[in-house]
Amino acid sequence: MIARESDGTIRNEREEMQLVQGRFRFVMVAMLVVFVLLGWRFGTLQVGEHELYAARADDNRIRLNAMAPNRGLILDRQGRVLAENRPAYRLAIVPERTPGLDETIERLSDLVPVTTEELRRFQRQRERSRRFESITLKTNLSEDEVARLAIHRHRLPGVEIEPYLTRHYPHGELLAHVVGYVGRIDERDLRRLGREQYRATSHVGKTGIERYYEHLLHGQPGLERVETNAQGRVLRVLERTDPVPGDDLVLSLDLELQRAAYEALGDYAGAVVVLDVETGEVLALVSKPGFDPNLFVHGISQFDYSSLLHHHQRPLFNRFLAGGYEPGSTIKPFIALAGLESGAITPQTRVFSRGWFELPGHSRRYRDWRREGHGWVDLQLALAESVNVYFYQLAVDLGIDRISRELALFGIGRATGLDLHGEISGVLPTRTWKRATYGEPWYPGETVITGIGQGFTVITPLQLAHATAALAGRGTTAPPWLVVPTEAARMVEHADEYWDAVFNGLEAVVYGPSGTARAVARDLPVPMAGKTGTSQVFGRPGDGVEPDEREHDDLPEHLRNHALFAGFAPIDDPELVVVVVAEHGGGGARVAAPAAASVIRSAVELDLLKVEQAP
Amino acid sequence: MNAVMSRPGIGSMPRWRLDPWLLGMLLVLLVLGSLVLYSATEQNIGMVWRQSVRLAMGLVALVVLAHLPPRMLRLWAPWIYLAALAMLVAVLLFGVGRGAQRWLDLGLVRFQPSEAMKLALPLMLALLLDRRRLPPDWRTLAMAGVVIALPVALIVMQPDLGTAVLVGASGLCILFLAGLRWRLIFAMVAALAAAAPLVWLNLHQYQRHRILTFLNPESDPLGQGWNIIQSKIAVGSGGLTGKGWLAGSQSHLEFLPEPHTDFIFSVLAEEFGFVGVAIMLVLYAAIIGRGMYMASQCRDSFGRLLAGTLVFLFFVYVAVNVGMISGLLPVVGVPLPLVSYGGTSAVTLLAGFGIVMGLYSRRRFMG
Structure with a gap:
């Protein structure tokens, strides 16, 4: 096979054909190798690693959607609702179905007011969401707004009015702090x-019971296994576990007694605590003024927040839990018990009050509230008339260590452990505390004023109530609680005659002819014992002068002392403890004791306290 | 030339020049491909119909080219090549397309000149190489180099890396089949390796990104790596027997990008599993094997080189596309031949098989 080329050279076609066919064979073998390789590759992916990729395909298409559980209700001891879930409506927009989002929002703001804050939140949410997810623009629409929107709905494509449940507190400021x-x-x-449990939850407890029992109130979120496409749009539900609603909580509180206690304070700021002596149940727990907790649920406005923050009575301040007060004369029963126990006094020990007390070798005079003095007084009269000189002398005789030990037994300087966050411990003055805090030794003069609840001692109304319950229970009571009961425990041991002596004194405060709280005696349906007290307001002119039980209406209100009363009823078998702190109330006798009496009256009216028929 | 043309019936009636084996396998491929396409287009019967029309046009081109005498091909080769080259220049000047200029808008139809070059370049090279003895001498090689480099450079400028690779590969293939000496081949490979950094520097940003994400797709799982990862998931999750026709979750829940074009083989792999993949690969291998056999039997070097290169081009399509969707090769825009939705390449490839059949039917009969 010889062919002549165009340029005249001779060409061997057979040789050429063999060359080309050799190359064909080479290429075909190479192709076969490639096909085998590809086959091998698919075998590896589809058979060898199938499990892995099958799982990844499922991860791709299957998503878990969490559904928020309904929050548990909060009820009072009678089952009255204190916190509920109320149906409400919110305005939401699905960007995908809304042509001209900006114009739509503009049109919407003609119908319902949209704040810049709401708009900002909307935009932020929008950046994080898919186009087909509905994004909330405004929550808690009024009925008016819902109606207006419904009328204009046809002009607002993609705008939805969605029903949802919102937390509502029907009693507002009454229970805000509890x-x-x-x-x-x-x-x-x-x-x-934990993110996992709260994926679908929009609101959580921030304060009070709502926060402390968040874990019980929240419930279990439901789960939905859904199939989605690559954009995340849900195509169908594969499996569904319904959410489990949170537990309803029943508080020890009685709503009507709470209301009575709140009102008993009148216009004063302050705190009222009512405890069951035996069980430690908190029946009323007031910090006044309160505030409307509903404001916080949907995000409080700057204006509202600022007016709460700058209100002169500080409504956001939780007084029963974090309010530290000097106990004043309400400390005297405990000092008296220490005195009896130590033998420094007997119930019959008499002390002469000439109006002031001096430490030997010191010229400083510690005054009685009655300038001219009380004359000869025994323990009963000393408590009834709140004779400072008696307790100055007793404190000096006892020494600070014995006093501290007795007060510590009653829980002073220690948080009660109530089931709420934010309780302060107060201050129990001791030598070591003084050195640790001030780097100074304890001075004798400080022992003197500790005897009448002045100086360093700081208590909260709740602590005072707990200590008073321990007193009323003759050493035995249970720590205060709202939801989970506590165990009663013997806190203090004293001989019966000592308790009797102190009880007699506290009875005489109300029923004695010269008792500081004798004015309330005729209004009481059950016998009440108690102790008035005055807590110094620091920084007022003449600070350091001994406080007294006199009223001083001549002072401007914010400089007046705080009025205290700690009492219990009935006297023979104490069931309830009432503590009242009225800020700037002047003296305990005029403001705090009547408030306590009115709370006891309400407790009787509400059947929380039985009136014993005299035999 | 001792021509052996004395076959009975010649001259009196036109001979039917189609190869029943190759045509049969191609038709089976087209039918199976339509089934996969129906699934991949979300059961869009309209799209399947439009694709069928294009395939029919391709079959017409196949039949016409099969009956075109080879001397016509020789005669027209230079002009076809020059025309294709001119259109490639035109596309750079007046072309349309998103990001890259690949299309010429001729009013009635939009036409991709680089497709024409896939036929024109092998034609031109086969003519050039056949004029002188094989293996090619230096002068021929130099000319061939220019003939290959011009269109490849123009296509890279569009830029369309995938097509440039295909066109360049078909050029190199024909040189190899023509008996290019091994010494030269090794020298070229060495030169290419040396030039790799230079090529890298001249690549477009998106082309570099593609290569980088190919090397490590998980580095950009939501961006460029997404395609490769999702494709591998589709393939792997298909398992041995697949999830069933129309039941692939990767394909139908929009995880797979472009399931009806470049990633249609992933749909097949997901829905029909390894069994389906094996059947499809065997079918492709058989078509290519038959094509190569037919090419090797052509009567002269022109025919052998041209037919062999056209079949090789088809093979490169298969290998690159299937290699890409299984994560062996980087993502380049190469469709699965005769199955992916889209007209131009299907027409080109069927036309190429027409040329192969025409050349084969005029083979020399020995004895």
């Missing part, structure tokens, strides 16, 4: 509570 409130969940809450 029940607390829920607020929008934030990053800190998620870190604290």
Whole structure:
């Protein structure tokens, strides 16, 4: 096979064909190798690693959707609702179905007011959401707004009015400091509570019972296994576990007694605590003024927040839990018990009050509240008339160590452990405390004023109530509680005659002819014993002058002393303890004791306290 | 030339020049491909119909080219090549397309000149190489180099890396089949390796990104790596027997990008599993094997080189596309031949098989 080329050279076609066919064979073998390789590759992916990729395909298409559980209710001891879930409506927009989002929002703001804050939140949410997810623009629409929107619905494509449940506190300021409130969940809450459980939850307890019992109130979120496409749109539900609603909580509190206690304070700021002596149940727990917790649920406005913050009576301040007060004369029964126990006094020991007391070798005079003095007084009269000189002398005789030990037994300087966050421990003055805090030794003069509850001692109304319950229970009571009962325990041991002696004195406060609270005696349906007290307001002119039980209406209100009363009823078999702190109330006798008496009256009216028929 | 043309019936009636084996296998491929396409287009019967029309046009081109005398091909080769080259220049000047200019808008139809070059370049090279003895001498090689480099450079400028690779590969293939000496081949490979950094520097940003994400797709799982990862998931989750026709979750829940074009083989792999993949690969291998056999039997070097290169081009399509969707090769825009939705390449490839059949039917009969 010889062919002549165009340029005249001779060409061997057979040789050429063999060359080309050799190359064909080479290429075909190479192709076969490639096909085998590809086959091998698919074998590896589809047979060898199938499990792995099958799982990844499922991860792709299957998503878990969490559904928020309904929050548990909060009820009072009679089952009256203190915190509920109320149906409400919110305005939401699905960007995908809304042509011209900006114009739509503009049109919407003609119908319902949209704040810049709401708009900002909407935009932020929008950046994080898919186009087909509905994004909330405004929550808690009024009925009016819902109606207006419904009328204009046809002009607002993609705009939805969605029903949802919102937390509501029907009694507002009355229980703000006990029940607390829920607020929008934030990053800190998620870190604290766990992301997994709270994926679908919008609000969590921020304060009060709502916060303390968040874990019970929240419930279990439901789960939905859904199939989605690559954009995340849900195509169908594969499996569903319904959410489990949170537990309803029944508080020891009685709503009507709470209301009575709140009103008993009148216009004063302050605190009222009512405890059951035997069980430690908290029947009323007031910090006045309160505030409307509903404001916080939907995010409080700057204006509202600022007016709460700058109100002169500080409504956001929880007085029964975090309010530290000097106990004043309400400390005297406990000092008296220490005195009896140590033998420094007997019930019959008499002390002469000429109006003032001096430490030997010191010229400083510690005064009685009655300038001219009380004359000869025994323990009963000393308590009834709140004779300072008696307790100055007793304190000096006891020494600070014995006093501290007795007060510590009654829980002074220690948080009671009530089931709420934010309780302060107060201050129990001791030598070591003084050195640790001030780097100074204890001075004798400080022992003198500790005897009448002045100086360093700081208590909260709740602590005072607990200590008074221990007193009323003759050493035995249970720590205060709202939801989970506590065990009663013997806190203090004293001989019966000592308790009797102190009880006699406290009875004489109300029923004695010269008792500081004798004015309330005729209004009481059951016998009440108690002790009035005055807590110094620091920084007023003439500070350091001994406080007294006199009223001083001549002073401007914010400089007046705080009025205290700690009492219990009935006297023979004490059931309830009442503590009242009325800020700037002047003296305990005029303001605090009548408030306590009115609380006891209400407790009787509400059947919380039985009137014993005299035999 | 001792021509052996004395076959009975010649001259009196036109001979039917189609190869029943190759045509049969191609038709089976087209039918199976339509089934997969129906699933991949979300059961869009309209799209399947439009694709069928294009395939029919391709079959017409196949039949016409099969009956075109080879001397016509020789005669027209230079002009076809020059025309294709001119259109490639035109596309750079007046072309349309998103991101890259690949299309010429001729009013009635939009046409991709680089597709024409896939036929024109092998034609031109086969003519050039056949004029002188094989293996090619230096002068021929130099000319061939220019003939290959011009269109490849123009296509890279569009830029369309995938097509440039295909066109360049077909050029190199024909040189190899023509008996290019091994010494030269090794020298070229060495030179290419040396030039790799230079090529890298001249690549477009998106092309570099593609290569980088190919090397490590998980580095950009939501961006460029998404395609490769999702495709591998589709393939792997298909398992041995697949999830069933129309039941692939990766394909139908929009995880797979472009399931009806470049990633249609992933749909097949997901829904029909390894069994389906094996059947499809065997079918492709058989088509290519038959094509190569037919090419090797052509009567002269022109025919052998041209037919062999056209079949090789088809093979490169298969290998690159299937290699890509299984994560063996980077993502380049190469469709699965005769199955992916889209007209131009299907027409080109069927036309190429027409040329192969025409050349084969005019083979020399020995004895």
